[in-house]
Amino acid sequence: MSSLLEGLAFQKRDSLLHKLDPRVKLFYALAVMVMAGVHNKMLPLLVMLLAQAPLAALGKIVRLWARTLKASLPLVLLIIGTNLFFTWLRGSLTDLYIVEDILALAVRFLVFVASFSIFTLTTSPDDLSLALEQMGVPYSFCFMFRAALRFTPVMVREARTTMDAQRARGLELDKGGPIARARRYIPILIPLIVNAITRAWSMAEAMESRAWGASRKRTSLYVLRLRGRDYLAFSAVLFSLIMAFYAKFYLKFPYIIPIIRSALGI
């Protein structure tokens, strides 16, 4: 879980992807989601997944990206497991082609994770909130989002401190059955929630003291402007999107199992 969160955490780096306009990257993540959504065969989905690896390299985030994908494996296994189970329950688990279709669903999920983590890993939350702002999302919503990201690490640190403090008082967190264990987390949650509320108060106080809500027309110091490379990237994504639809309606994809079989000679 923690490494999945880590995968979403932005780190400042100098790369072409980091420099792209956040709106273009958001469009990319959404376009990939649509592309993966319309396809349900293994071959195109696998292509979509692998085609993102060079992009991760371009953004200099290969290791973080791979770690995010790895962290999503339990969910992938869950998807495969439940699908296999229910297909088997219905008695339609008859051949390997069905297994391939089920695996394709898992790959589709990986494609989602891959594209969104490329987006979040190369876009600073400030930029993202600016993009949302310029797309007409109300500022208070953007601020909420930004503050949530800003204070996540603070809250995590606070949770650790509270856990240590309660352990020092003799609280045993990893003992007993699941219900007993969950109950032991109450003495951690309550101080954490109380602290969060206190923090919210002092934040609100500081915001008020800096003219929060003073003017209906808030100015923003930063302005996002689309440059040549943004238009280029946008066109490339749009082109892939059109190609994906074309492929869906006009191409027929073979199963990859026979290909693997003949390659291995079985």
Next chain:
Amino acid sequence: MGIIEVEDVSFTYSGSKRPALDHVDLSIKKSEFVILTGPSGCGKTTLCRCLNGLVPHFYSGDFRGRVLVAGLDTREHEIWELSQHVGLVFQNPENQLFCLTVEADVAFGPENLGLPREEIRRRVEWALKVTGMWELRHRPPHELSGGQQQRAAIAAVLAMKPEVLVLDEPTSFLDPAGAAEILSLVAELNKRLGITVLLVEHRLDMTSPYADRVVVMAKGRIALDGPPEEVLTSREARELGVGIPKVIRLYELLAERGLRLPEVPLSPGQMASLISEVVRCR
């Protein structure tokens, strides 16, 4: 008339029985450096909140009397108007920085005011330079030291161009080096730019050399108000548990033993020169 006039102010938070402020009178002149001190829970923070309108606009309760800030009655003007005259810096720097870079944080106030972009850029640059944060402007707050974070918070408040800076225990989360960093910055802003300062502080060792006046509060009232040499040598101050600077204790102990210095020293350096003067005369 002073830039801040607190006239017979009493305030009780809603839900509380005891008044947090009890008939408080305080007048602060332009460019003055005033230290506000006193035991915890004596109403220092509430008084600070009165100065930019957080009381009575943000904290509700029973408010009596009148506070004038640059001639504006705080009951009739919104917090955002008052905050362009009085900048409030809080204890915990972490909760005052909401953005992911220092620069964005400093821009937050002027952006809220809806100022033209050029003006925002000018103010941000000025505030960052004046606080020595220009080089660190692209850094996220959580990567900074406590002293740097608090400096960023001061820059963020300065970008609102206030005439008065009110700092509520700005050093209590900082180590000694960070505290010294902040206090000398505040002293410089006061001396060089003529910004009026009200500093709530317990560490009087470090701060009293800068102060024109020390105000001591107790139980919601102003107990003592005067020049540091006077207030800090008074018996009442000691009885109220004010953190009397060590040089002043030393001055008093020397006096008890018959060595009377011509002045009350506020810093070790001043004390050293006073002592050597006296010794040379003998």
